[in-house]
Amino acid sequence: MADQSFLSWPFFEAEHAEMARKLDDWAASELGGIDHGDTDAACRALVAALGKAGWLNHAAVDPAEPDGRLDVRRLCLIRETLARHDGLADFAFAMQGLGTGALSLFGTRAQREEWLPLVRRGEAISAFALTEPASGSDVANSTMTATRDGDDYILNGEKTWISNGGIASVYTLFARSEDMPGAKGLSAFVVPAGLPGFEVSERLETIAPHPLATLRFTECRIPVSAMIGKPGEGFKIAMSVLDVFRSTVAAAALGFARRALDESLDRVRKRHVQGAPLAELQMVQGHIADMALDIDASALLVYRAAWAKDSGAARVTREAAMAKLFSTEQAQKVIDRAVQLHGGDGVRSGAVVERLYREIRALRIYEGASDVQRVIIARQALDAR
Incomplete structure (x- = not known):
């Protein structure tokens, strides 16, 4: 099981930790049976499963609650957990939220009532x-x-x-x-x-x-x-939606990185070289240390941004940009180390770390590429002086 000690950090309420553990159990028991051979069919099945289980209720507001809001910490925890189990499941959940984020935040009552219940039940894809x-x-x-x-x-x-x-x-x-x-x-x-x-x-x-x-x-x-x-x-609406969901991209990268570390720990404990586990080699221990450090640093940035938004910050442009830039870039490095530690098995088509290697690359591009995040962070720093 992946490390869940971070759930006791002060960023979270008790219900956040409880939800994350329930989702972890659900994902472990339910996601393995979905065939990924046909990507469109798999996405439809994943949206339906997430909707039936009630997880999509966190992706869009309830139109019956006029003051309903999106809990960014929940969004991040869900994306991190799903990404650790199944990248396409993370994608399916994320798009239900991003696709209707403008309706959740700015939609009229009629617009919300027409679409959000369908999206929350997994009966409409956004x-x-x-x-x-x-x-x-x-x-x-x-x-x-x-x-x-x-x-x-x-x-x-x-x-x-x-x-x-x-x-x-x-x-x-x-x-x-x-x-x-x-x-x-x-x-x-x-x-x-x-x-x-x-x-x-x-x-x-x-x-x-x-x-x-x-x-x-x-x-x-x-x-x-x-x-x-x-x-x-439109521009204000788009930026407001991205202000909420950009942190969740970082959370997905964090989930990929955690899975890569878990796979690597299992590998170096079981794989022997010259009669001893790989884990006993100091160079391997150095790789593991760097991976663990990058993951914890990413998690701190991700959940700082999410906590700040949930605590009432009007905008978290700087915090979200830092979380996305650092987490996606470091996840790429974590996963690359995982592939290296797996040797030839790491590049075998269908291997977990090979899949992660392909999955992570897009996260450094979409919802604002890494260099765009650097520009945002720099401008925020310059404007603060």
Whole structure:
């Protein structure tokens, strides 16, 4: 079993630790039976299982509670635990939260009541459509348009690298609706799948299989009531959602790293060289020490950011950026050491550490690449002086 001593840290309430232990037991007993051969089918099955077990209730607010909020510590604990067991399960949970985060935080009562119960039950799959072919991290450079036409908006443009693209029931979409430059012209919309003029133009394959797609909108009509928040608030909404969920990306990386350490500890205890376990070699002990240190340091940054947000901080831009940058970069190093300690078995297709090696790489890119996080941290530091 992975180390859970961190659950006694002062960042957590008693219910956080209890939830994490229950999820660990559930994941150990339920996730092993889901076939990953078909990625789309596996994601649908995972969303359904997470919804049936009630775990998705933590990913989106209950529309019956007007003052409901997202508990970021719960989100992080769930992502860390699921990532340790099954990367695709973590992905399935995360996208249910990220895909409807704008509705949880800014949606109207009607929007929330239409979609959030379905998402919480695992009966609808959600997606967050922000990235475009020419604007990834540079969100303010978005060129997709939403043109007002009477009681409708007409969508034109493309989105790409959209997680759950092609299998989602509902998309949170960001487009330029106002005749204003940069971030000021963006608005957010809730867009159901299957509308005329909305097509999945390409499915994208990656080294760690996930449902990803390019979406094309051609004269696609949506009602004015589909707008989330007010005209021109899209950038603020997107950044507010990322402010909540960026820490959870770090938590997923932490989960991958913990699994890599667990696999490595088992390996060096059982594998013998010249009649003695690998664990007795000082160089191996040095690798293990570095891995344990990186994991604890990451956990401190992750749960500091989550605790700060849950404690009422309006924004945790700096804290979340630090957590994401450090945790994803260090998890890559932890997993690389794990592969090295496994020798040839570490690069065998299907091995746990080989899968982790493929899974971790994307986390250093999505929801703000590592160098973007460095810019954010630097700007925050400069502005504080």
